[in-house]
Amino acid sequence: VGIAVSGATDAARAAADIALLASGIGVIKNAIVEARKIFQRMYSYVLYRITETIRVLFFITLSILAYNFYPVTAVMIILLALLNDLPIITIAYDNVKINRWPEKWNIREILTVSTIIGTMGVVETFLLLWLLINYFKVPYTTATGLAVLQSMIFLKLAVAGHLTIFVTRTRGPFWSIIPGKWLFWSAVGTKLLATLIAVYGWGVSAIGWKYAAIIWVYCLVWFLIEDVTKRAAYKFFSWEVEHQHHKAAF
Structure with a gap:
C-alpha cells in the first residue's frame, strides 16, 4: 500500500492508501499489535463459545434420552445465559500473547x-x-428431589462453564498468561453468584453448602484435566505443522 507520512504534501496524501497523522511509523506497529490482540481475543471467544455449546446441548439431550427428565429448567438456562454474558464481554479486555x-x-x-x-x-x-x-x-423420581438435582446440575454448568474460559484463553497452561482483571473478577463474581443462587435457593431449589463444595471440587479437578488435554491437542497440531513443513522442504 502507499503510505503518506506526516507532513506530506496534499497530492501525496490524496494518492496514498494510508496517511499518517503523527510523526514516525510507530502508529503502524501499534495498529498491527492491536489487531493481533483483537484476533487472539476473538479466537478465544470462538473456541469457548463452541465448547460451551457442545457441553450444554449434548448433555441436555443425552440426559433426556437416558433418564427421561430435564436436567435443568428453562429458568436455569436463562440464568446460565445471563451469568455467562458478563465474562464473555470482558474477553475483549483480556491479556493476550502477541504472535x-x-x-x-x-x-x-x-x-x-x-x-x-x-x-x-x-x-x-x-x-x-x-x-x-x-x-x-x-x-430424582420425586418433584422435590428432581428440583434439587436440577439445582446441582445448574451449579455445575455455571462453575465449569466459567472455568472453561480460563482453559480456552491460552494455548499453554492456564497460568501461562495472567488473565485481565476484568475477565478474572467477572468470572469469579458470577461463579460466586451462581453458588449463592444454588445454595440458598434464589429462584431454584436450595442445595446447601455441602453439595456446593462437592460440585466445586469436582469442577476444579476436571478443569485441570481439561487444561492438560487442551495442551496435548495444541501440541499435536504444532507437531503436524512442523511435519508438513519438513516434508515440503524435501
Whole structure:
C-alpha cells in the first residue's frame, strides 16, 4: 500500500492508501499489535463459545434420552445465559500473547480443540449426574428431589462453564498468561453468584453448602484435566505443522 507520512504534501496524501497523522511509523506497529490482540481475543471467544455449546446441548439431550427428565429448567438456562454474558464481554479486555507472525484462522484446529474440550464437558457433567443419582441417591423420581438435582446440575454448568474460559484463553497452561482483571473478577463474581443462587435457593431449589463444595471440587479437578488435554491437542497440531513443513522442504 502507499503510505503518506506526516507532513506530506496534499497530492501525496490524496494518492496514498494510508496517511499518517503523527510523526514516525510507530502508529503502524501499534495498529498491527492491536489487531493481533483483537484476533487472539476473538479466537478465544470462538473456541469457548463452541465448547460451551457442545457441553450444554449434548448433555441436555443425552440426559433426556437416558433418564427421561430435564436436567435443568428453562429458568436455569436463562440464568446460565445471563451469568455467562458478563465474562464473555470482558474477553475483549483480556491479556493476550502477541504472535510474531501474521495471524490466520485455522478452522480445523478450532473445531477439533473445541470438540475435544466440549466432549469432555459432556462426559464430566453426565458422570456427575450419574453419581448424584446412583452414589448420592438423590431421589430424582420425586418433584422435590428432581428440583434439587436440577439445582446441582445448574451449579455445575455455571462453575465449569466459567472455568472453561480460563482453559480456552491460552494455548499453554492456564497460568501461562495472567488473565485481565476484568475477565478474572467477572468470572469469579458470577461463579460466586451462581453458588449463592444454588445454595440458598434464589429462584431454584436450595442445595446447601455441602453439595456446593462437592460440585466445586469436582469442577476444579476436571478443569485441570481439561487444561492438560487442551495442551496435548495444541501440541499435536504444532507437531503436524512442523511435519508438513519438513516434508515440503524435501
